[in-house]
Amino acid sequence: MSQKANGKIRVRLVRSMNNRLESHKACVRGLGIRRMHQEVEVADTPENRGMINRVHYMLDVQEAK
Structure with a gap:
């Protein structure tokens, strides 16, 4: 997933x-x-990416528009 100019990610809990x-x-x-x-x-930071990677199986992740 590439970074957008604003550096935001939309995350939704699906499990x-x-x-x-x-x-x-x-x-x-x-x-x-x-x-x-x-x-x-x-925000699209390494800290948030790490949390997202740890619980990826519960989340739906998209780039913010």
């Missing part, structure tokens, strides 16, 4: 956080997501 590792739950919360199907826009 439940129930019965997940505490570190994975913390990553989702760190991205600012609180509930299922909530979509947030986060």
Whole structure:
């Protein structure tokens, strides 16, 4: 995924956080997501990319428009 000029990524939670590792739950919360199907826009930084990579199986990730 290439970086856009504004450096934003849209992230949506598509799988439940129930019965997940505490570190994975913390990553989702760190991205600012609180509930299922909530979509947030986060800065495209190495820190956010690391959290997204750790919990990629629960997220839908797109470049912000």
